[in-house]
Amino acid sequence: MYKKIILIWGLIMALTLAKEAKAKENIIIKKLKNGTTVVIKPREDTQAVAVQVWFGVGSVYEKDNERGLAHFLEHMLFNGTKHTKPGEIEFEVEKKGGSINAATSFDFTYYHIEIANEFWKDALYYLYYMTTEPTLSDEMVAKEKPIVLEELNRHLDDPKNLLWDTYNNLAYKKSNYKHPVIGYRETIENYTPELVRSYFYSYYTPSNKTVVIVGNVKAEQVLKEIEKTFGSVKGKYYKPPEVPLEDPQQEVRREDIRKKQITRAYVAIGWQAPPITDKDSYPLNVLEEILLNGKSSVMYQEIKEAGLVQSIMGGYLAHKGTSQFLIYFVADESKIEQAKIKIFEIIKRYQEKGFSKEEVENAKKRIINREIFAKEEVDNDAEAIGYSITVTGDINYDLKYLDRIKKVKKEDLDRVIKAFKDNNYTEVRLLPESVPVAQ
8 A cells, every 4th residue: 555655646746747847848038139038937737827027126235325225116116107096006906806916025026916817918017017117206205105114113113023133133244134125214214206216217127127927828929018018118237236245154143132022032043054046055955844844844843842942943044145044943031042952952963973865855855845836826936937037047046946956965964064053153032021120
């Protein structure tokens, strides 16, 4: 019976991987004359379509007076275009049963619509209007500033955001990952309409843009419409600058934060890790799977199940520049040191004894299976493509991701974990406020 199950599972995996290989062959990649990159992936296995527009725009590229401006522009692009009124595009997308949203991060910004395939052209035009012809009027800038400032207030009121803002500020000394994506009050208050428009027309240019469509579409029809829309846009050439790498960390950086509303301890511990484009990013993904991903992970089994923490998670936080390998846990304050000792014991154990081939192979299988199932959804499929091109500059990061995970060996993990020492990490603790001792 067991052999039969293995045989069936192997057959399913073979068919799924064959399907994935066929999908790769059908991907159309084209660079338009104005510099826009276009990726179309027709899929007959769905009636849905994901339309996404990606930009190499994010907080890591911002100047001092621009802190938070990529996030602010995300709001502004929903405030009307030369062809539509504020709120009209969202209304039309939802009326058609679709969804529309956007996201800004350190390394990228993207706008996306998921919708039934009969409305793919509408979705394409909506994003074309938003990302190339937004209104960006003086009135809309003035209207949006208090909205974003209120969002900043909510961000600052959440102590866990304070933990991560503090962590990044400790971990990064050279690159702008030390600044929060949302920006600062003083910069947001000082945005002028001229600065907002200058930022948009300087960086939201064709050469810094990738249009991705995945779903039940005809590639030639889509390409024709993209040529008419995104292909007609003019703009100066812009390519995001290189992100400076951090100097190797050779000391412990530690900070404690105490807040009234906190009843438990929240602890983040992390080490510098290579950029996403580094060959070691793949072993680090497998290391994350073994140590921290889910209830079967080593840290969960040996630390959470032992009652030292209430939850534990983390892994490889990839960036275009210096990245982090993070461990994050929630615990009673009295158990922090016990949990931390156990974390370092587990790391040291693997540094001394290495990983077994079996646990490495099992981790790789879990990653591959999860990736395959996730890409059944057109939005996840499109997102992987857009992220690859925008952040790594190479669609092969997505197309060859599973192949590269398969090639990871135990020796790779044995090597990368040696970088995690007890004298080169960053640690931030968010703790309950101390209760004064009665006199």
